[in-house]
Amino acid sequence: MRIAFFNPQGNFDKNNSRLTEHQDFGGQLIYVREVAKELSKLGVFVDIFTRKIDDENWPEFKENIDSYDDTKNLRIIRIPFGGERFLRKELLWPYLKEFAEGIFKYYKNINQKPDFITTHYGDGGITGAIFEEITNIPFSFTAHSLGAQKIDKLGVNIHNFDSYDREYNFSIRIHAERTSMNRSAFNIVSTNLERFEQYAHPLYEEAIDINDDNKFEVISPGVNVNIFSSEKKEMDKEFWQKIEKYLSRDIKEKNKQYIVLSSRVDEKKNHLGAIRAYAKSKKLQQIANLVIFVRGLINSFEDINKLSEKEQKIIDEIKRIIEDYGLKGKVSLFDVPGQEELASAYRYFVKKNSIFVLPAFYEPFGLAPIEAAAVGLAIVATKNGGPMEAFDRGKYGVLIDPFDENNIADGMIEGLENFKKYSELGKKRVIENFTWEITAKKYLERIEKYLKNPIKKINYLEIPKFFFNKEKNIDKKIILEYLHNKNAL
Template sequence: MIQDHPLYLVLISVHGLIRGQNLELGRDADTGGQTKYVVELARELAKHPQVAQVDLVTRLVDDPKVSPDYAQAMEPLSEKARIIRLACGPRRYLRKEVLWPYLDVFADELLKYLRTQAHKPSVIHSHYADAGYVGCRVAGWLGVPLVFSGHSLGRVKRQRMLAQGAKADVIEEQFHFATRIEAEESTLGSADLVIASTHQEIEEQYRQYDHYRPQQMVVIPPGLDISRFYPYNRDDVLPPIPIQAELERFLLEPEKPMILCLSRPVPKKNVAALVKVYGEDPDLQAQANLVLVLGNRQDIAKSETGPKQVLTELLLLIDRYDLYGKVAYPKTHQADDVPELYRLAARLHGVFINPALTEPFGLTLIEAGACGLPILATADGGPRDIIAHCHNGLLFDPLNPEDIRQALHQALKNPAQWQVWSAQGIAGVRQHYAWTSHVEQYLQQIRQLSTSTNISLLNPVRQLLTLTPPPPVRHHLLETDRMLISDIDNTLLGDPESLRELIAALDQDKNLGFGVATGRHLESAIEILAAWAVPWPDVFITSVGSEIYYGPKLTPDTSWKHHINYRWRPDLVRQAMADFPGITLQAPENQRPHKISYLVDPDLAPTLTQILRHLRRQKLHVQGIYSHEQFLDLLPLRASKGDALRYFALKWNFAMGNLIVAGDSGNDEQMLMGNTLAVVVGNHSPELQKLKKHDSIYFAQAHYAGGILEGMAHYGFLEPPQKL
């Protein structure tokens, strides 16, 4: 159990535009309900007396095309809550699908930030797949519990898009589903708690994942600020609201009931289906106006692909059905307009409709309900729970136009039913979706999280976070301020002459430490280094990152062993791998307690993705490292050269920018990513070619140790480093 002391909560939400006031909801596909939820969650958690501090960590954006608010490194939300923005990739605003190459940098920047805080986090809560990728690394390095909220899931979205006729290769190129789903799998395998908004999310959506563990999942519906979302007083004569004049520009009979749809202009929101239903039904057109509030736009032609496609299709449909004077589609609206829109629609005895193909929760539905506006919604996702709690509307099949049409007619033609739904929505939202209830349930779950699997890490981490160095293991590690950490085979070794030059350079710089990170086990690494007359390293990271040793006495890092032992069941892994064709165990001397190594015949063996899916379905928590197109190492989820490198840097207080790392193959990939100074030697394996798109990784022309020297010269690494 987390001890009974004030909590320091770190929330991660990487993408979109996040600020404390005037959120640009609907600006694009990345500024939807998640951005609003995380900001309000941070504020509401900070109000609780058990919480000492809440940090909402997101990406810093310094781009003249967006507000300068997003370039502030820190923005207070309240006395105990703040937004922390970290530099990650290019300064410009990027859509979430292209952020993946920069997330390792984000993780390193977050670790650097947390090192400056007086206490380590009580918990890290990641929101969406990209933050999950970051969170499972940083939580693992620090040894703190990880909480995950998916918000929407890649497997579900891909299925829906394929069902609509999208081509698999086209949507993969645009949305990078393979990368996203792999991040979701890894996060679900690492998370101590998964918070979902609805039971359907757990029972149907998360079930599609190999790391599905319903016993570690809990439903906590999002909260709502009922001081903003409340019903109009029927006895009052209300003056016109600002956006009302904007709507009246479009409508010939603005006093008619309103069918209100409020969403982002993205294909999955399925707004075109709603317009088609309305356009093909003269009775609906006679009875009600259709109001589409789809974010804010300046010029459709200059919009991103998704919004441009949606908005163009809607305009063509309005023209096809000649709906001018019956449909309103304002270009802009403010956040303060939203509750007024709900109240206006309720005053006109209209309805709110959400026709999305799938809706993880549906925050707009509880907003509308709180204002007394009945709701009609997709039967896929969160609306099931909302209507089950509030009894204030109908569900429909979003792929069935007739189902949508009948729901609209039933809601608009029965005044007595409308009144019942309106009253029940107001009461139901107040009972089930208030922020006070959300926060109490949230903190109750956080307090129950176990830290027993991470006890061995607490002392080193606490030492780090209070800037107290660990007990000395070797004098040089305490004195040195920079490190070269290199792979051995085909990187450090291969050319005797360039190796001698590198050793001479290391010998001349007494403040430069030296370590190796290798797939070899310790004995093999020592033997090969001795054969090439390489000086004794300060640190050995061996067996593909599953073991760490220090100094002349080869002191093992037992904290690291305990840390990566999390959910590791090697006997069951071997059993599950036994029947695969083209895969055979390597020699016994290559097997280690936290590494199972295989030889792979690529012509016979399944792909790495297929292997990992098979293991996950057996509830085995592993990651696979494939290198040189013939070697496969299966490791615990928390083990890799990259994770071991960051653990080492964290424990010994090295800034990532003061580490230069060199490698040549796939098992070096994770340590080459992020904020380290990375060098790929000229004789590298083909599997590293994909890293050439990363400007932060230097590809040397020279081979072996010559490539390392070339990289050190490129980074000016033999010069004294700048102070932090």
């Protein structure tokens, strides 16, 4: 069997260059890479299609074909579209027909074709729909995140919609997502919560029936247990020495437990809620120090000019809280540059009986906490979203209300005081349920099931004309009606 992955944004290469350095190079790339690798180990031939970039600032992505040294049966195939330079994902929409046609030409030239397509994010989804229109090859859609939820989180309304639309292309994205979920063979979601809450959003009405079991498959993301392992690695000695230097620089009493924040610095991840909870709790300060991993922040606050404007704003507020509450000597910010280093840092803080905290306002799934749990940190995570299912309503970790700083503080105290219990339970939960091998096997089972008995689709949505003629404006009526009704309420 040959399965193709469509992932136009971000990019892939054998050295995992740029991973997590840019918002387009985040969790979904790790997801695609790991599922693809595990499928190849199951004997599947896998093609990852992404964008060819011929840009001196992005030299890793100019070759047509690439591969992973440790993986057989897997190709990374870069298709030129949208010009040569790097484009952020919001600017790729007008060129996705070109991408789909490029993939078709590639297969035609080598006289091959895939049996099934799995598409990722809205831009991959609409590419899959266009490709199916050309070839009649079915596709699945894995959204990773949906534009409707982002509209709500950003506070988009009828007055500011146009400015947000210019930046994020919501009008195009929503139409792409509606088409993708409607025309897909089935939609893969990480949790039941994602299916019954996110896909039930009014902006997807008439595009998808959330009660149709044939249209959904719950397949959770996984952890690379070779990287996120409690077993000590060769790199640990050197990296732990770096951690010790950071802590010696910033921390007065190093032999306490630690609270670890390692999510990317983003307003929705709610670092400030956790830090304020720590600042206001004398008990927390007595038993634990606080560490925050920030990519690129080697010299603590001296390096904040290297961060984005939004990240700088959050780091500046963290600095203010530290000063206002006299937390100097209790908080450390430092750089953890990659996944291997992240796992190593987790192993270091497991030795200190530490907790991993994810206080996000909402987390669609929450891959970060299950990675931390696999290494052995006790987990304290938001109750809003995926962690509620991943940690079985608090059975395997502590769930917190991210809007209640007292509850966040109480949850962190519970995790610290019951470290051994939650460390053991969390690790067991991950190993038995959330590995990439398990994820890939479920993908393959669902694909094989569909191919043996394809379900005839009804109520097809037409692919929006924009994707065939990018000069035409796409209809914004659906979004504006939603915002008008929301404003009326």
